[in-house]
Amino acid sequence: MALTFNGGIHVEEHKNTRSCAVEAMTPPATVSIPMSQHIGIHAEPCVKVGDEVKRGQRIGDVESGLGCPVHSSVSGKVIRIDERSTATGAKIRNVVIENDGKMEVSPDIVPWGKKLADTTTEEIIEIVRNAGISGMGGATFPTYAKISSALGKVEHIIVNCAECEPFITANHRLLLENPDAVIGGLKILLKAFSLRRGEIAIEDNKPDAIRKLEERLADSDLIDIRVLKTKYPQGDERQIIYALTGKELPMGKLPADVGCCIFNAETCAAIYNAFVNGMPLVERIVTVDGDCIKTPKNVLVPIGTSYRDLIAFCGGLIREPKKIVNGGPMMGFAQWDIDSPVTKGTSAILALSNDIEHHYEQPIACIHCGRCVRGCPMRLMPNYLALFAMQNKLDMAEQFDITSCVECGSCSYTCPAHVPISQYIRAAKIKVIERSRLAQFAREKSQNK
Amino acid sequence: MTSEEKNITNESTSEVTAPESASTEAAGSVDPNAFVPELLTVTPSPHIRAYDTTRTIMLDVCIALLPALIWGIYIFGLRALSVVLISVIFAVLSEFVWEKLMKKPVTVLDFSAVVTGMLIGMNLPVSVPLWIPAVGSIFAIIVVKQLFGGLGKNFVNPALAARVFLFAWPAHMNTFVSPETSLSPLAVSVPDVVASATPLSALKNGIMPTSTTLFNSVLGFESGCIGEVSALLLTAGFVYLLVRRVITWHIPVAFIGTVFVLAYIFPQSAPTLDFALYEIFSGGLFLGAIFMATDYVTSPITTKGRIIYGIGCGALTVFIRYFGGYPEGVSFAILIMNLLVWYLDRYTKPKRFGGAKVGKAKN
Structure with missing residues (x-):
């Protein structure tokens, strides 16, 4: 019996690249590496225009605070440092490096000298931070900070291989082709937390990967494979925690508060790579798919590669796309610039034509069918939230728990009237949060008087 | 390499x-x-959509209604078809004309007017004058639906409101012919029909129906409105809607179950079980519970709300059937419960994920 949560929706899977082995990409002529690819503060470039850099060399650094360093993914020359929008829309400084094609590895890259058993928790955190590892599932929280903030509170270390978004098969292929890296990463994390047992959570639509893991873990009873039902959004950490432990993560709490810490499969592999080879996070697996791509593929991409180069590596476009999406089709961000770079959080690049939504029409009136309520993993009533948002009734929206929305998009997906429910909710949610912050600010001020 | x-x-x-x-x-x-x-194109996520649309849902409801409708035409003759066709045509036409006049986008292609028209026609006796379905459809679409803002904005079910409006002509609305009667399909009115007692009117008088057996009542050999007689075929439609995930089971089961339980506990005549079964298989209960009480717009959205709503409909139906002046109470019961939908939704709001103390308590 596969584990799962209540609510959620069944989405057409589109896992077309399920059997496409990961191909290493021919490195592009230039890469454009953003100085921040995660939540937290931006790194400062520590190279100048004209500097020669090597692969794996640190090119951006964070003095203090939540953030991690950035490394070059190719060897070559820094030709510009400019500003460019990120996938989510913020302006960020990018270091643009012209690839000399030699892929020379920086001399700083040396394997960690000690055995895992002799490595301390602090040393592991330092390795992870220096390797610039941040969550590679999409939320991109700096991994070292996740580890250090959760120390001592955690009983469950969970590797998230649910991959519930349609189209994406990057984690699936990683588990098939390099399960030892994921398992090795988990072991390093277990060592950091001084725990013995770990869990790998995986959806039941990847039976071959489950078999592979079972083979590798046959002689170890310290890592459990927990099979999840294929359902969206099964990969959301709240839903994984609920499926595995039966605990509901309260609002505003971190997984560590209920004794769980969740890492993406590829993040684990990156930790393993940093430990064994000393190589920081400079490349990642990206699923390139969509009905406009000639040959959909899973590609090992140097960070900073532009979508254009990546798509060209996959045979280019065969028709004009309407949208280029960074991430999965349910929660990914539609991009306006095809020359934007792949970052640490880019799990997929999808080029979608109009046909993907060919049945999509102009929104019409809500008929109160209840599909959004049935599908909401947070047990909200999205139809009413959207209505209150339209009418700007923020009090009612707050009463109906608008701030609990995780913006998974299930409501918009299922809506037969094509009402952009999650968009309405998002807009009103920001207003509600802003309003309560202002109210708190006013309260504090009056108390100080 | x-x-x-x-x-x-x-x-x-x-x-x-x-x-x-x-x-x-x-x-x-x-x-x-x-x-x-x-x-x-830059849009917020999600970038893909499910295939269901309002139109496919409405079409599914039409398909689910078809077996019962075809049965009605089979036992009441072609005049039944005329009645339903007229109500459908007038429902669609009034929606079209109104939206044209008001310069609103024309939405007849969403098939919601077709569903309303079908339900109005199926809720009429076959012997009504042919202007009755037309008047009913115009009232349903223009007064009940469009004046309140169109699809999704009406606060009561248009077809039911129209049916209750048509009770302004009780002589036409309460004359039921027995299944064998053949009536002219095209004559505007058919005077001098031989009225036959429905099982419900017998039950109302505290006697067991003699015009039909329980078995025939389930199959649909009884007098009544065009679409309501065959509980069996209406149930087939129910199963179709469940399979297509258009509706959930909660409202119809709670509704019919409540009527059965109340009739069984408070029988009006003996034997008790037969009485209770006649109560659920006669009249418009199956048509009302499966197709009208589950109308999305005027039914609650939460599971708990749906069950309370179904029980409320059932209790009111029995109350009206027992104490009202009219043998049938399904329409009135649903209309009254329609008015409570917002309160049912609001007070049965599910506890948000992680909002209950469960998360902390278990920890």
Whole structure:
């Protein structure tokens, strides 16, 4: 019996690249590496225009605070440092490096000298931070900070291989082709937390990967494979925690508060790579798919590669796309610039034509069918939230728990009237949060008087 | 690996000499600019949608209604078809004309007016004058639906409100013929029909129906409105709607179950079980519970709310059937419960995920 949560929706899977082995990409002529690819503060470039850099060399650094360093993914020359929008829309400084094609590895890259058993928790955190590892599932929280903030509170270390978004098969292929890296990463994390047992959570639509893991873990009873039902959004950490432990993560709490810490499969592999080879996070697996791509593929991409180069590596476009999406089709961000770079959080690049939504029409009136309520993993009533948002009734929206929305998009997906429910909710949610912050600010001020 | 590295080196040298050709070669003779649009569409996620639309849902309801309708035409003759066709045509026409006059987008293609029309026609006795379905449909669409803002905005079920409006002509609305009677399909009115007692009117008087057996009542050999007689075929429609996930089981089961339980506990005549079964299989209960009480717009959205709503409909139906002046109470019961939908939704709001103390308590 596969584990799962209540609510959620069944989405057409589109896992077309399920059997496409990961191909290493021919490195592009230039890469454009953003100085921040995660939540937290931006790194400062520590190279100048004209500097020669090597692969794996640190090119951006964070003095203090939540953030991690950035490394070059190719060897070559820094030709510009400019500003460019990120996938989510913020302006960020990018270091643009012209690839000399030699892929020379920086001399700083040396394997960690000690055995895992002799490595301390602090040393592991330092390795992870220096390797610039941040969550590679999409939320991109700096991994070292996740580890250090959760120390001592955690009983469950969970590797998230649910991959519930349609189209994406990057984690699936990683588990098939390099399960030892994921398992090795988990072991390093277990060592950091001084725990013995770990869990790998995986959806039941990847039976071959489950078999592979079972083979590798046959002689170890310290890592459990927990099979999840294929359902969206099964990969959301709240839903994984609920499926595995039966605990509901309260609002505003971190997984560590209920004794769980969740890492993406590829993040684990990156930790393993940093430990064994000393190589920081400079490349990642990206699923390139969509009905406009000639040959959909899973590609090992140097960070900073532009979508254009990546798509060209996959045979280019065969028709004009309407949208280029960074991430999965349910929660990914539609991009306006095809020359934007792949970052640490880019799990997929999808080029979608109009046909993907060919049945999509102009929104019409809500008929109160209840599909959004049935599908909401947070047990909200999205139809009413959207209505209150339209009418700007923020009090009612707050009463109906608008701030609990995780913006998974299930409501918009299922809506037969094509009402952009999650968009309405998002807009009103920001207003509600802003309003309560202002109210708190006013309260504090009056108390100080 | 070595060949690949060589490949890279080759490219970089060619790039130095001829930067023009380098980009195409780097991608293996793919033009990276082909089909790149000048502007990309930026929208919030999600970027894909389910296939269900309002239209497919309404079509599913039409399909689910068909077996019972065909049965009605089979036992009441072609005049039944005329009645339903007229109500459908007038429902669609009034929606079209109104939206044209009000310069609103025309939405007849969402099939909601067709469903309303079908339900009005199926809720009429076959012997009504042919202007009755027309008046009913115009009232339902214009007064009940469009005046309140169109699809999704009406606060009571249009077809039921129209049916209750048509009780302004009780002589027409309460004359039921027995299944064998043949009536002219096209004559505007059919005077001098031989009225036959429905099982419900017998039950109302505290006697067991003699015009039909329980078995025939389930199959649909009884007098009544065009679409309500065959509980069996209406149930077939129910199963179809469940399979297509158009509705959930909660409202119909709670509704019919409540009527059965109350009739069983408070029988009006003996034997008790037969009485209770007649109560659920006669009249418009199946049609009302499966197709009208589950109307999305006027029914609650939460599971708990749906069960309370179904029980409320059932209790009111029995109350009206027992104490009201009219043998049938389904329409009135549903209309009254329609008015409570917002309160049912509001007070049965599910506890949000992680909002209950469960999370902390278990910890």
